Amino acid sequence: MLLLLVIKAKVQPFVALLLVSLLVALAAGIPAGEVGKVMIAGMGGVLGSVTIIIGLGAMLGRMIEHSGGAESLANYFSRKLGDNELSLR
Incomplete structure (x- = not known):
């Protein structure tokens, strides 16, 4: 659905x-009166978990960027796949 x-x-x-x-x-x-409370509690738990994952991912991405790993990875894929395969469509 x-x-x-x-x-x-x-x-x-x-x-x-x-x-x-x-x-x-x-x-x-x-019960209809409890649905809102249950949904808010569920969203709060998920949001807390997702926030940690996004925060750690952002930190890891920044470390890879500062170490030159992002550019190295981009160059590797560019050599292996060619420029046409890497373009955003």
């Missing part, structure tokens, strides 16, 4: 995720 909303109905992914989460919570038997 989530994919149908995003792909066919062209609903924004975040909005589609909220709608499907609401429907799943109601289908699971969670």
